[in-house]
Amino acid sequence: MLEIDIARKTYPDRGGHPHLALEALRMRVRPGEFACVVGPSGCGKSTLLNLVGGLDADFQGRVALDGRPPASGVGFMFQEPRLMPWLTVLDNVRLVLGDDPEGPERARRLLAAMELGDVLDAFPGRLSGGMQRRVALARAFVIEPRLLLMDEPFVSLDAPTADRLRAMLIDIWRERQTTVLFVTHDLREALALGDRVFFLSDAPARVVLELPVGLERPRSPGDPAIHALQQQVLERHPELLAGLVTKPDTTSQEASLDPP
Numbered sequence: 001m002l003e004i005d006i007a008r009k010t011y012p013d014r015g016g017h018p019h020l021a022l023e024a025l026r027m028r029v030r031p032g033e034f035a036c037v038v039g040p041s042g043c044g045k046s047t048l049l050n051l052v053g054g055l056d057a058d059f060q061g062r063v064a065l066d067g068r069p070p071a072s073g074v075g076f077m078f079q080e081p082r083l084m085p086w087l088t089v090l091d092n093v094r095l096v097l098g099d100d101p102e103g104p105e106r107a108r109r110l111l112a113a114m115e116l117g118d119v120l121d122a123f124p125g126r127l128s129g130g131m132q133r134r135v136a137l138a139r140a141f142v143i144e145p146r147l148l149l150m151d152e153p154f155v156s157l158d159a160p161t162a163d164r165l166r167a168m169l170i171d172i173w174r175e176r177q178t179t180v181l182f183v184t185h186d187l188r189e190a191l192a193l194g195d196r197v198f199f200l201s202d203a204p205a206r207v208v209l210e211l212p213v214g215l216e217r218p219r220s221p222g223d224p225a226i227h228a229l230q231q232q233v234l235e236r237h238p239e240l241l242a243g244l245v246t247k248p249d250t251t252s253q254e255a256s257l258d259p260p
């Protein structure tokens with residue numbers, strides 16, 4: 001069980017003033033659950049992931065994975081693939097493995113599952129944006145994390161590429177039953193991926209709604225059922241509209257930042 005209880009997270013200096021980013025934020029995520037976090041731009045979603053992943057320990061509160069601070073066994077995937085340009089695809093994935101003797105074979109298998117078996121020796125600069133994200137996805141899973149933190153990992157990809165990556169993500173998540181915390185500001189993406197969606201308020205962010213998603217998988221953000229569920233949520237909770245992507249046909253990051 002992932003337990004998140006953030007009493008307060010303050011940045012002492014945001015352009016000359018302190019900024020209270022998170023306050024009284026509580027979440028419980030079950031083992032193996034795929035939890036999505038949505039919220040308005042700038043509300044504190046990345047801040048939350050940084051606290052949960054231990055990248056930032058300067059806050060009041062507690063984060064525990066199975067009763068302990070989640071120090072090891074946490075994987076990350078960010079908006080940018082963050083690959084080392086001077087390392088091959090295979091070496092980028094092996095880089096995070098330490099001296100695990102079974103690691104290299106696992107890296108090859110994962111890359112093959114990501115349909116990257118033919119480019120193991122290529123350098124990232126030769127790959128498309130979608131391929132680079134697949135390498136990053138393989139790198140995130142190769143350590144067999146107990147918890148995977150994902151910060152808008154498929155943003156600014158074209159819709160078919162993003163859809164394919166989401167399908168791959170769901171396939172490996174289902175196989176491994178990793179607990180996932182996935183941040184997005186696209187409500188349809190959250191509804192397409194998550195077992196549950198946590199809605200954050202504007203700053204200081206806290207959870208204002210927890211929504212179980214009971215729809216069968218596979219799902220895609222373009223499914224009529226996803227659209228219908230999104231409409232239902234927004235009719236019941238119009239206050240959640242601000243800052244979220246809610247148009248049925250927006251696909252790019254730029255378009256998604258328009259007010260609905």
Ligand SMILES: Nc1ncnc2c1ncn2[C@@H]1O[C@H](COP(=O)(O)OP(=O)(O)OP(=O)(O)O)[C@@H](O)[C@H]1O
Pocket residue numbers: 011012013014015019021039040041042043044045046047048185
């Ligand atoms: N290191 C920092 N110092 C000061 N303020 C910060 C720092 N990092 C983030 N902030 C502020 O905290 C708030 C939350 O930022 P954060 O990046 O967590 O939001 P977000 O919801 O992930 O944003 P977005 O939707 O744009 O990705 C923002 O107002 C930001 O300006």
